[in-house]
Amino acid sequence: xxxxxxxxxxxxxxxxxxxxxxxxxxxxxxxxxxxxxxxxxxxxxxxxxxxxxxxxxxxxxxxxxxxxxxxxxxxxxxxxxxxxxxxxxxxxxxxxxxxxxxxxxxxxxxxxxxxxxxxxxxxxxxxxxxxxxxxx
Amino acid sequence: xxxxxxxxxxxxxxxxxxxxxxxxxxxxxxxxxxxxxxxxxxxxxxxxxxxxxxxxxxxxxxxxxxxxxxxxxxxxxxxxxxxxxxxxxxxxxxxxxxxxxxxxxxxxxxxxxxxxxxxxxxxxxxxxxxxxxxxxxxxxxxxxxxxxxxxxxxxxxxxxxxxxxxxxxxxxxxxxxxxxxxxxxxxxxxxxxxxxxxxxxxxxxxxxxxxx
Numbered sequence: 087x088x089x090x091x092x093x094x095x096x097x098x099x100x101x102x103x104x105x106x107x108x109x110x111x112x113x114x115x116x117x118x119x120x121x122x123x124x125x126x127x128x129x130x131x132x133x134x135x136x137x138x139x140x141x142x143x144x145x146x147x148x149x150x151x152x153x154x155x156x157x158x159x160x161x162x163x164x165x166x167x168x169x170x171x172x173x174x175x176x177x178x179x180x181x182x183x184x185x186x187x188x189x190x191x192x193x194x195x196x197x198x199x200x201x202x203x204x205x206x207x208x209x210x211x212x213x214x215x216x217x218x219x220x221x222x
Numbered sequence: 223x224x225x226x227x228x229x230x231x232x233x234x235x236x237x238x239x240x241x242x243x244x245x246x247x248x249x250x251x252x253x254x255x256x257x258x259x260x261x262x263x264x265x266x267x268x269x270x271x272x273x274x275x276x277x278x279x280x281x282x283x284x285x286x287x288x289x290x291x292x293x294x295x296x297x298x299x300x301x302x303x304x305x306x307x308x309x310x311x312x313x314x315x316x317x318x319x320x321x322x323x324x325x326x327x328x329x330x331x332x333x334x335x336x337x338x339x340x341x342x343x344x345x346x347x348x349x350x351x352x353x354x355x356x357x358x359x360x361x362x363x364x365x366x367x368x369x370x371x372x373x374x375x376x377x378x379x380x381x382x383x384x385x386x387x388x389x390x391x392x393x394x395x396x397x398x399x400x401x402x403x404x405x406x407x408x409x410x411x412x413x414x415x416x417x418x419x420x421x422x423x424x425x426x427x428x429x430x431x432x433x434x
Contacts, residue, residue: 149316
């Protein structure tokens with residue numbers, strides 16, 4: 087079974103960077119897949135990778151990370167201004183961040199409007215099916 | 223005491239006329255197995271006549287920051303560029319010692335390698351702040367849209383560090399430099415084969431543009 091945990095923007099916006107990253111990492115270490123509203127700052131993404139490396143051991147093998155963010159180029163000037171004002175007033179809650187434990191999530195593939203999350207079980211099932219087809 | 227205080231302030235503001243400019247640091251960054259160490263060796267062999275790092279088909283061969291001081295290259299106009307070349311461990315979000323077992327390492331060595339690799343990734347990230355310019359080495363045969371690549375690029379951009387992207391392994395049929403150009407249109411991309419030296423002159427020429 088795969089468990090997803092939604093993390094709303096308001097739950098992390100007040101937290102300092104280190105606590106924000108820790109909160110996300112603790113959920114992932116508990117074998118749950120984080121779906122976070124908004125995205126981390128670029129420096130925080132790097133810090134998340136560094137902190138993940140510090141946690142790697144026999145039980146935790148790292149993370150799969152993916153950020154989906156609306157394309158900046160496809161908006162008109164008025165929408166861009168609206169987005170800037172909204173992000174100043176409410177924070178940057180655009181986009182979606184997905185973080186999964188590497189022991190469960192093998193790969194996250196993203197297209198502009200679609201996410202494909204390949205779990206280890208799914209890939210094992212795929213290999214078994216391919217082997218069965220070969221035997222036939 | 224007071225002199226040293228003002229000297230520190232001026233240095234921090236880049237205004238100290240007496241401060242000796244430290245040598246330009248050129249970092250090689252990227253995911254594991256992109257060919258950073260092969261490129262480092264190519265540069266060192268071409269200009270110093272000696273290799274810099276060991277390379278291997280097993281990921282995370284480079285697990286420590288390696289620095290080669292005083293590398294001087296020349297372009298076609300005989301202009302010289304001197305820098306410290308910094309080869310960094312590949313940045314990854316996951317490291318599983320069982321992957322190394324599958325590559326033929328014994329359990330003890332595999333665990334040791336995994337431990338060292340995690341430390342290597344942390345060091346690579348810490349060293350980002352020390353770089354004056356960065357060459358991001360990507361495997362031209364793989365999908366460039368990975369979150370690790372995007373995170374590296376985003377952090378270099380946030381730190382305003384000049385970037386040159388190398389699409390490596392263009393000697394392989396699967397290599398597709400256009401996909402890398404489309405993924406990161408804001409940066410110059412040069413396709414090379416670090417292993418065989420293909421298009422390496424173009425790469426050196428681009429290095430001059432990067433730090434001018």
